[in-house]
Amino acid sequence: MGRVRRAMGALLDAQGAERELSRLRAVVRVQEREIARLRERVDQLQREQGQARETGTPYFRNAPVAEAKGLVVDEAECIGCGTCEAICPEAFVMVDRVARVVEGGDEVEGVDEAIGACPVQCIRRS
Secondary structure: OHHHHHHHHHHHHHHHHHHHHHHHHHHHHHHHHHHHHHHHHHHHHHHHOOOOHHHOOOEEOOEEEOOOOOEEEOOOOOOOOOHHHHHOOOOEEEEOOEEEEEOOHHHOOOHHHHHHHOOOOOEEEO
């Protein structure tokens, strides 16, 4: 009888874990849709503010977006997660879902932490 109870308990635990996994997957799907919606809104705001991709000179917080002398973002490797901007918004800005270096960003405090936090290591000092 003890084996049956243990087996039933294990089965219930497995079913509970499967339900939790299913719930978490649903949460992730909702969050991914929200992220996509927010990215679209950012793109729209950038276009409205004259930051369209075609201009080649977008501006954000009155700082021209450029490659700083000492920092390079490999745009082909960048996954657009925004970690660098979240950690050091004075040095990085997301434009068209790619990290860009703000003019003078290589000299900002916290830039090394942002470089180290990049999940794909696409930011380098030149």
